[in-house]
Amino acid sequence: MDADECTQQVTDFAYNVFSQACPSRATLEHVTGRWGSLTLGALSGGALRFNELRRHVDGVSEKMLSQTLHALERNGLVHREARPTNPPHVEYELTPLGREVTDQVMSLIRCVEGRMDDVLAARARYDAR
Amino acid sequence: MDADECTQQVTDFAYNVFSQACPSRATLEHVTGRWGSLTLGALSGGALRFNELRRHVDGVSEKMLSQTLHALERNGLVHREARPTNPPHVEYELTPLGREVTDQVMSLIRCVEGRMDDVLAARARYDAR
DNA sequence: CGGGATCCGGCTTGATACTG
DNA sequence: CAGTATCAAGCCGGATCCCG
Numbered sequence: 001m002d003a004d005e006c007t008q009q010v011t012d013f014a015y016n017v018f019s020q021a022c023p024s025r026a027t028l029e030h031v032t033g034r035w036g037s038l039t040l041g042a043l044s045g046g047a048l049r050f051n052e053l054r055r056h057v058d059g060v061s062e063k064m065l066s067q068t069l070h071a072l073e074r075n076g077l078v079h080r081e082a083r084p085t086n087p088p089h090v091e092y093e094l095t096p097l098g099r100e101v102t103d104q105v106m107s108l109i110r111c112v113e114g115r116m117d118d119v120l121a122a123r124a125r126y127d128a129r
Numbered sequence: 130m131d132a133d134e135c136t137q138q139v140t141d142f143a144y145n146v147f148s149q150a151c152p153s154r155a156t157l158e159h160v161t162g163r164w165g166s167l168t169l170g171a172l173s174g175g176a177l178r179f180n181e182l183r184r185h186v187d188g189v190s191e192k193m194l195s196q197t198l199h200a201l202e203r204n205g206l207v208h209r210e211a212r213p214t215n216p217p218h219v220e221y222e223l224t225p226l227g228r229e230v231t232d233q234v235m236s237l238i239r240c241v242e243g244r245m246d247d248v249l250a251a252r253a254r255y256d257a258r
Numbered sequence: 259c260g261g262g263a264t265c266c267g268g269c270t271t272g273a274t275a276c277t278g
Numbered sequence: 279c280a281g282t283a284t285c286a287a288g289c290c291g292g293a294t295c296c297c298g
Binding site: 014015016017018019020023024027028029031032033034037038041042056057058059073074075076077097100101104105107108109111112113115116118119120121122123125126127 | 143144145146147148149152153156157158160161162163166167170171185186187188202203204205206226229230233234236237238240241242243244245247248249250251252254255256
């Protein structure tokens with residue numbers, strides 16, 4: 001009874017990520033997932049092509065990048081612009097909605113990056129025990 | 130040459146998540162991971178006990194919650210307070226650092242929740258093709 | 259170049275059971 | 279209550295081959 005139909009009182013929102021059944025949960029996972037956040041972050045600087053993205057997001061495989069882009073496109077965060085030339089020229093860029101979400105993601109990334117000294121210190125303390 | 134030693138020019142930060150080797154990448158994944166963000170979000174309202182957390186984060190298993198909490202504790206985001214009573218009484222709460230990060234996470238969650246109508250519309254459009 | 263399709267090994271995840 | 283131990287299932291990710 002704590003989370004049933006996206007109509008819970010945990011927050012005041014119609015869509016509640018804390019409920020398993022709520023579609024916002026899936027979207028959040030795409031956005032925050034292993035590659036989702038980094039892909040959005042990479043696109044925050046402007047449109048990029050597939051292999052540019054691949055180089056920018058260190059460690060991502062073709063398959064995962066492709067999969068991630070599809071998910072982000074389906075959720076309306078990324079726009080795919082394909083020009084039927086030869087060789088093909090495909091660009092990915094953030095939609096207005098995507099930009100909004102990405103601003104939040106980048107803000108989080110910057111926060112984590114900026115506090116890494118504290119994090120590493122905490123880890124050292126934890127591991128010392 | 131795009132991402133080697135956390136000393137890249139992609140951003141101006143010493144720690145660069147876009148580099149595989151950078152420790153901030155691992156921390157970001159804990160924070161944004163499937164259960165990390167929801168756990169932090171649950172704790173943003175105040176300290177909670179293990180099973181309270183479990184009920185709050187719908188769908189998480191004992192193992193994953195335990196694992197997630199350990200990771201967050203190790204990274205200095207969550208403090209674990211155990212009182213050696215019987216039955217045991219353990220509380221988890223955000224550290225100052227954790228609260229800072231969680232504020233960003235909650236901001237992201239609120240953003241996604243608030244734009245779910247747009248997301249669902251985009252999905253419907255995408256699937257219609 | 260920009261991917262889709264497939265196969266496969268391995269880490270991650272989720273039930274379940276058990277302990278203090 | 280607050281977890282750990284164990285085990286099976288499954289998804290992740292790499293490699294490979296393919297196409298337009």
